[in-house]
Amino acid sequence: CQLLIEQYNGEVPRTRTELEKLPGVGRKTASVILNTAFGEPTIAVDTHIFRVANRIGIAPGKNVLEVERKLLKVVPNEFRHDAHHWLILHGRYICKARKPLCHQCLIVDLCEFKEKNLEGTASSFDMKQLT
Template sequence: MLKRDQIETFFARLQAANPAPKGELNYVNPYTLLVAVVLSAQATDVGVNKATEKLFQRVDTPQKMLKLGEAGLKEHIKTIGLFNTKAKNVIRLSEILLRDFKGEVPQDRDILQTLPGVGRKTANVVLNIAFGLPTIAVDTHIFRVANRTGLAPGKDVLKVEAALEKRVPEPFKLHCHHWLILHGRYVCKARKPDCGRCVVRDLCQFKEKNV
């Protein structure tokens, strides 16, 4: 497991390499971000962005989504995996947002998780990107990087999230999950990590480095 000073250096280097990291899902406001993240489950950001490009030009509020309807939504997202279930969830969460929250996305993780299709990871992404809260959304990339490097080992995503919350220094928490996702997606890849391009390879505890 990395020591505190190593963790400081770890994130300082990721910050130096990418001072203002951003998520790769396209959106225009908190509502469309919520929809995009719900659609991204078991799908790629690239695939979701292709499907939502025209959708978000036409639909950017729960009211407009309900006017479009489930069938109309399916036509836009039919290239995305599990699109039938996702369309039902988006329509249902839009109804709930209008009924209970005046069409606004709530800034509360527990409330967000009561919405159809929204789990803890989705809620954390929305809170972080839309509202600037220092939440950490642990996906497969972060889970791998946290365990592989020794940054925050854990047997499941909740344990990794808790470990990161405890171990990541406050100045780095806001962008923590973006740095780790991008690092896992493009450098610390699942099958063959590109250790030669890794800015934290000397800190990493992975025994099978490819340098």
């Protein structure tokens, strides 16, 4: 806070470069601030978004920066503010790391995740019939 007062007249900087100069602010935090506080069309990639983007195949990548760059290419500007939150919530509550709730997922038919958990759904019965 003292640094914000001394160097930025008490104002939070509005650029990624200036934000990342602040102690404890990395790329993800800067993206969150730009997206939520300033309405910039950017996407902060956390572990949930990284997992979802790779599982569903929307923006597969080996690291968060690669996933972020791909998401920025495929998600139109007007949806980026909300997409950031939708993807986080989807990863937190449906596409969980250990036990994804594929049977509750609205996009299960579009998902490229090879280890889908379809137990308890009509889809799981159909899938078992085919194998």
